Amino acid sequence: MAEVSEVLMSVLSTIRVPRPGDRVHKDECALSFSSPESEGGLYVCMNSFLGFGSQYVDRHHTRSGQRAYLHIIRTRKAPEDDNNSGSGDPPKKKPTRLAIGIEGGFNVEQDQYEEEVKVVLFPDRQEVTADDLTAMPDVVRERVSLAMAGLMSADSVSHALQVQQWDGEVRAESRHAAELKQLDNGVKIPPSGWRCEVCDLQENLWMNLTDGRVFCGRRYFDGSGGNNHALLHFQQTGHPLAVKLGTITPDGADVYSYDEDDMVLDPKLPQHLAHFGIDMMTMEKTERTMTELEIAVNQRVGEWEVIQESGATLQPLSGPGLTGMKNLGNSCYLNSVMQVIFTVPDFQSKYVSNIDKIFDDAPSDPTQDFKTQVAKLGYGLLSGEYSKPALDPGEGAEASTEPRGDQVGIAPRMFKALVGRGHPEFSTNRQQDAQEFLLHFINMVERNCRSGANPSEAFRFLVEERIVCQQSQKAKYTQRVDYILQLPVPMDQATNTEELHEAERRREEADSSGAPPPSPVRAKIPFTACMAALSEPETLTDFWSSAVQAKTTATKTTRFASFPDHLVIQVKKFTFGQDWVPKKLDVSIDVPDTLNLSTLRGAGQQPGEELLPELAPPPLMTPDVEVKGILGSHGNEEDDSLYSPLLSPVLDDSTVSQLCEMGFPLEACRKAVYYTGNTGIDAAMNWVMGHMDDPDFSAPLVLPGTSSAPGTTPTESVSEEHLATIVSMGFSRDQATRALRATSNVLERAVDWIFSHLDDLESMEVSEGGRSAAESEGAREPPPGPKVRDGPGKYELFAFISHMGTSTMCGHYVCHIKKDQQWVIFNDQKVCASEKPPKDLGYLYFYRRVTE
Numbered sequence: 001m002a003e004v005s006e007v008l009m010s011v012l013s014t015i016r017v018p019r020p021g022d023r024v025h026k027d028e029c030a031l032s033f034s035s036p037e038s039e040g041g042l043y044v045c046m047n048s049f050l051g052f053g054s055q056y057v058d059r060h061h062t063r064s065g066q067r068a069y070l071h072i073i074r075t076r077k078a079p080e081d082d083n084n085s086g087s088g089d090p091p092k093k094k095p096t097r098l099a100i101g102i103e104g105g106f107n108v109e110q111d112q113y114e115e116e117v118k119v120v121l122f123p124d125r126q127e128v129t130a131d132d133l134t135a136m137p138d139v140v141r142e143r144v145s146l147a148m149a150g151l152m153s154a155d156s157v158s159h160a161l162q163v164q165q166w167d168g169e170v171r172a173e174s175r176h177a178a179e180l181k182q183l184d185n186g187v188k189i190p191p192s193g194w195r196c197e198v199c200d201l202q203e204n205l206w207m208n209l210t211d212g213r214v215f216c217g218r219r220y221f222d223g224s225g226g227n228n229h230a231l232l233h234f235q236q237t238g239h240p241l242a243v244k245l246g247t248i249t250p251d252g253a254d255v256y257s258y259d260e261d262d263m264v265l266d267p268k269l270p271q272h273l274a275h276f277g278i279d280m281m282t283m284e285k286t287e288r289t290m291t292e293l294e295i296a297v298n299q300r301v302g303e304w305e306v307i308q309e310s311g312a313t314l315q316p317l318s319g320p321g322l323t324g325m326k327n328l329g330n331s332c333y334l335n336s337v338m339q340v341i342f343t344v345p346d347f348q349s350k351y352v353s354n355i356d357k358i359f360d361d362a363p364s365d366p367t368q369d370f371k372t373q374v375a376k377l378g379y380g381l382l383s384g385e386y387s388k389p390a391l392d393p394g395e396g397a398e399a400s401t402e403p404r405g406d407q408v409g410i411a412p413r414m415f416k417a418l419v420g421r422g423h424p425e426f427s428t429n430r431q432q433d434a435q436e437f438l439l440h441f442i443n444m445v446e447r448n449c450r451s452g453a454n455p456s457e458a459f460r461f462l463v464e465e466r467i468v469c470q471q472s473q474k475a476k477y478t479q480r481v482d483y484i485l486q487l488p489v490p491m492d493q494a495t496n497t498e499e500l501h502e503a504e505r506r507r508e509e510a511d512s513s514g515a516p517p518p519s520p521v522r523a524k525i526p527f528t529a530c531m532a533a534l535s536e537p538e539t540l541t542d543f544w545s546s547a548v549q550a551k552t553t554a555t556k557t558t559r560f561a562s563f564p565d566h567l568v569i570q571v572k573k574f575t576f577g578q579d580w581v582p583k584k585l586d587v588s589i590d591v592p593d594t595l596n597l598s599t600l601r602g603a604g605q606q607p608g609e610e611l612l613p614e615l616a617p618p619p620l621m622t623p624d625v626e627v628k629g630i631l632g633s634h635g636n637e638e639d640d641s642l643y644s645p646l647l648s649p650v651l652d653d654s655t656v657s658q659l660c661e662m663g664f665p666l667e668a669c670r671k672a673v674y675y676t677g678n679t680g681i682d683a684a685m686n687w688v689m690g691h692m693d694d695p696d697f698s699a700p701l702v703l704p705g706t707s708s709a710p711g712t713t714p715t716e717s718v719s720e721e722h723l724a725t726i727v728s729m730g731f732s733r734d735q736a737t738r739a740l741r742a743t744s745n746v747l748e749r750a751v752d753w754i755f756s757h758l759d760d761l762e763s764m765e766v767s768e769g770g771r772s773a774a775e776s777e778g779a780r781e782p783p784p785g786p787k788v789r790d791g792p793g794k795y796e797l798f799a800f801i802s803h804m805g806t807s808t809m810c811g812h813y814v815c816h817i818k819k820d821q822q823w824v825i826f827n828d829q830k831v832c833a834s835e836k837p838p839k840d841l842g843y844l845y846f847y848r849r850v851t852e
Contacts, residue, residue, distance in 0.1 A: 004126050005136045011067045011121070012143055015046045018150040022049055023367075026072060027156040029053040030366045031359055033380045033410040036115070041073035043120065046147055050365065059359070061122040070151050071120045071127075074113040117152060119144060157367070157417070174257045174264035176240045180209060180272060187212035188277035194245050198229040199516050205246070206230040206256065209266070210239035212276040217244070227517050234258035241266065248273065248283040314832035316407075317824060320384035324409035324829035329429040332828055334416060336815040337438050339826045340799045340846055342378045343817055344566055346455035351375040352382055370448045373415045380410040390829070409829040419444060422748075434801050434813050435484065435570050435844055442483055443752075459483045459568055460788050462561035464602030467540065469554050469612060472547035476612040477605060479561050481788070484568045484844075485534075489585055493529035496521070523587045530571075530589060534558075535600055542677050546615035559602030562790040567595075569845040573803075584806050588840040591800075595847055597793035652678045664688055665698040674701060696746055722747045726754065795847035803843045813843075 018024055026044050028035055034053025036042045043057040044050070046068040052060050057069060119128040130148065133141045189212060194205050196216040204217040204226045215233050216226030230242055241264075244254040253273075257264045266272060270280050321343075325335040341347050351358065351374050358375045359366070366372040380386055388408050419441060420426035426440060445456045460483055467476045494500060503521035510517045535558075543554035573585045605611065651673045658681050659669035668688060676683040691697055718740040725747060726736035731754060743749035798818045805811015814827040816837045823834035 001132065001135060004121065004128055004132070005140060007067070007121050007126065008119075008128065008136065008140050008144060012140060014066060015068050015143055015147050016049075017143075017146045018049060018154045022154070023157050024049045024151060024154040025051040025157050025367060026070075026151060026154070027051070028411070028413060029056060030414070031056045031059075031362075031372070031376055033376070033386055036072040036074040037076070037113070041071055041116075043069040043071050044151060046070055046119070046151070048364070049151070050367065056359075058122070064364070067122050069120050069122065070148060071118050073116040075116075077114055115152075117148065119148065171263050171265050174241060174255070174260060174266055176257060176259065177264070177266040177268055177272075180241060180266075180268070182209065182272065182275045183211045185211060189214070189245075191278075191283065196226070196229055198511060199227050201226055201516075203246075204244075206242040206244050207276070208233060208237075208239050209241040209243060209255075209272045211237070214245065231258060241272075243269070243273070248278065248280060250281045250283070253280075314825070314835065316389065317831050317833055318384070318387040318389060318407060320387070321382050321819060322824065322831050323381045323384065323387040324407035324826065324831045325381075326409050326411040327828040328411060328413060328416060330431040331412075331416060331429075332813040333432045333434040333437050334412065335828055336801045336813040336826065337434050337441065338377060338412070338415075339381065339815050340801065340817060341438075341441070342381050343799060343819075344455065344458055346453070346458040346565075347378065348382065350449075350453050350455040352378040355379050367414050368418065370418060370444060373418050374445075377410075377412055377415045380412075386410045387831070407829050407831060431810050433574075434803065438568070438844070439483060447751075454787075456483070457787060457789060458566045459564055461564040461567075462788050464559045464561040464604070466557045466559070466602070467543065467554050467612075468557075469543065469545040469547055469552060471552045472545060472610075472612075474545075474547045474610045474612045475605070484570050486570050486572055487530050488533040488572055489525055489587055489589070490529050490533045491523060491525070491585065491587070493533075494523040494525055494587075496524045520586065523585070525587050525589050527590050527592060542679060546613045549615075560597065560600050560793065561602050562788045563597065563601070563793040563849070565789050565791070565849050567597075567795055567847040567849075569847070571843055571845070573843060584803075591797070591839050591842060591845055593797045593839075594850070595793075595795040595797075597795070601793060652680075655681050655684050659684060659688060667700050668697050670701045694749075696743075696749060699746075718745055719747075722750065726750060791849055792851070794850045796850050797839070797845060798848050799846040800837075800839060800842035801844040801846075802838060802841055816842075 024044070026036070026042065026049075029042060029052050030050050032053050032055065034040070034042060034055070038053060040054030042051045042053060045052070045060065045064070045066050047066050048064070050060070052069075061067065061069075117130070120126070121128065128144070130145070133145055136144075189207060194207075194214050195202055196205060197214055199216060201216040205214055206217055207214050208230070213233060215230035216228075217230055219225045219228050234240065234242075235258075238259075240257050240259040242256050242258070243266075244256070247254040253269060255264055255266045255269065256262070273280055325331075325339070327335065342352070351371070355375045355378075358371050362372045363369050386407075386409060390408050416426075420428075423440065425432055426437060442456045442459065446454065449456070460481060462479050463482050465478045465480070467478075468474070469476075499521050500523055503518060506518040537555040537557045540554040540556055542551050544550070545552045545554065571587075571589060573587065575583060575585060651670055655673050655678070656666075656669045659672060660666055664672075668691075669684070672684040672687040672691075676687050718737055722740055722745065723733060723736050726739065727733055731739075735754060736750070739750040739754040740747075743753050799815060801813055801815045803811055803813050814825060816823050816825050816834055816839075818824075823837040825832050825834040825837070
């Protein structure tokens with residue numbers, strides 16, 4: 001022990017006590033998915049607080065020279081009855097509040113585990129327990145004891161990211177409550193015996209606080225719940241507030257505001273209820289509140305009853321490439337996308353085959369390195385090390401040894417935190433669109449693969465757009481890069497139109513008679529009809545033709561300029577109704593196993609075809625504005641240098657007003673109308689919905705030809721801080737300056753811009769004299785185009801991602817992947833052989849090129 005004491009004394013200066021703000025990784029290895037529950041436990045560096053599994057701790061010791069590690073081993077306690085533990089401890093309290101980290105909320109402490117903690121000194125792996133420290137010098141005992149206690153009491157990074165103190169019951173006061181108008185219609189509500197006025201349902205009933213009418217609540221994503229009649233009543237009348245019958249007690253009730261789309265507080269609830277004859281003081285609760293329903297859902301983590309293939313008939317699979325992923329809270333979109341990504345050979349060879357080199361080249365904090373975390377995830381999915389059946393934690397030793405259908409799997413916490421950092425949506429635990437996440441991930445790969453192999457090239461292809469002026473018959477060709485083919489859904493091409501009309505007729509009859517609604521009928525759309533809609537010419541009614549120097553009609557045809565190795569097809573199921581409420585098209589499409597897109601290859605300029613002249617359209621101006629420079633008090637009429645294109649654009653005020661009335665910022669509405677060429681509310685609304693996540697969504701409109709907002713000048717100096725940030729990423733000062741000026745000095749936009757213009761920027765390599773290559777005499781060659789692969793347009797289906805629910809913001813994602821000629825379903829931690837893969841109900845389809 002004296003020898004160990006001397007070693008501790010020699011490394012005492014490297015042992016730190018965690019301070020507020022320190023990132024403590026004590027739940028997960030930085031380079032693998034090992035945890036304190038894994039075989040061998042987890043070693044936490046007592047200086048950097050990084051965690052390492054037993055297979056990587058020696059590597060870290062060798063590279064860093066750190067010798068002292070806190071070794072944490074967790075073992076699961078024997079299962080106990082929640083009400084009578086038998087240990088003398090009080091029974092566990094069930095959650096009564098939709099909250100985390102506060103009284104009554106979900107208990108996030110790891111009290112189901114027993115922990116063994118000790119200090120291990122490398123390279124000889126000498127062990128020191130808390131009891132051993134009592135016999136050591138005071139200075140050693142105090143420092144090491146404080147460090148051990150500090151590490152064990154500190155919140156781990158994963159804990160801080162995922163289970164921060166949160167209260168889902170905090171509700172705001174409704175803006176309608178204080179001045180709510182109630183109709184004097186004589187309606188009196190009895191204390192019981194309620195039914196929906198439309199469909200006769202006797203549960204999940206809501207009384208509108210304006211007119212006292214009673215309707216059923218929303219239909220849930222799995223088909224349960226009500227029939228949406230309370231919501232329909234609001235849409236027809238505009239009466240905003242409703243109270244859930246059966247939740248009224250002297251302490252309050254569930255009140256929902258359809259206008260504010262949230263649970264709210266109604267400080268005048270007693271008066272509003274009394275208006276319809278309801279005395280709060282005499283009411284008793286007969287139904288679960290919305291909070292209790294949400295708690296029940298959160299306690300059923302892992303259950304999924306609406307997936308068509310769930311059930312005992314599916315054979316669980318495990319092994320290399322068959323690893324499940326834990327759902328971290330609405331992270332099924334990420335799980336599904338990454339499962340498919342790592343079936344693509346480019347991503348396997350880039351990140352998994354080179355994992356040793358990636359780990360060797362990793363920075364001192366590998367948790368913050370994109371390449372390291374992607375490699376870690378890829379190896380975790382493909383190696384099979386974590387593809388082990390989960391044990392049933394039920395009562396009794398015999399039950400605990402039987403495997404369940406799901407796996408232990410991997411929890412991609414570090415990966416999710418890293419790829420979502422700074423993103424307004426992917427940094428949250430809300431459900432997201434799998435297609436948007438796929439593009440976000442590809443964008444991050446592009447940013448991090450400026451040199452060396454770029455696996456996202458597997459998806460990259462060129463699109464050729466041919467626009468023909470109908471007046472001059474001259475054409476214009478443009479090319480753009482894309483990664484996903486968006487497939488339209490022509491609902492008017494359904495093959496079961498009569499069945500759909502009959503179903504709609506029965507639904508209307510049920511609504512008018514109060515009968516239960518009939519079972520919905522799904523529209524059947526031929527895949528060939530979708531492809532025809534994709535390839536047919538689009539009519540442009542307000543096309544400015546440089547040949548006739550005026551607006552005219554043109555046709556636009558879209559074709560492939562190249563075919564990628566792997567083609568992603570997105571079925572455009574998500575759209576907006578006439579009221580601009582997002583909705584999902586319930587359709588079945590006979591998506592084929594093989595595709596031949598050769599007929600959709602673009603041919604470029606045709607023989608004898610004339611091209612439109614390269615002339616820019618005139619600037620948009622209001623009729624009463626003269627073409628003058630912005631002189632003011634700073635210029636004179638002879639000073640042409642002060643002439644500026646900052647002129648007032650012609651905007652349809654009525655369209656701008658309609659958008660503003662929907663709650664969107666004024667400048668965003670102006671930009672929507674401007675960039676859609678005053679073509680109406682539909683086009684402008686589509687622009688708004690497609691750009692809501694832009695960092696400059698609410699920024700002032702910047703007209704073409706400038707990089708400045710009104711009131712500034714195009715030559716405005718860029719931020720030195722932003723310049724330094726971009727230069728630190730490996731770009732030149734000229735390149736950084738160009739990016740910032742092109743994006744109005746917005747750093748996030750500049751970074752996105754610079755990575756989307758890499759090929760253009762290659763011609764700006766800085767010479768020794770400080771000028772860019774583009775400015776030097778030798779840089780006369782045009783920049784090369786984007787690097788794309790090309791080959792035959794023949795493909796076979798190898799994966800698809802399906803979505804269940806009414807919107808991308810809710811529901812659930814699963815993916816099916818073809819492994820060795822067998823379809824496999826990946827449903828978070830459940831990995832099973834698929835018997836009937838629902839290929840007609842997919843959202844994202846993944847095809848690979850077939851080589852002859």
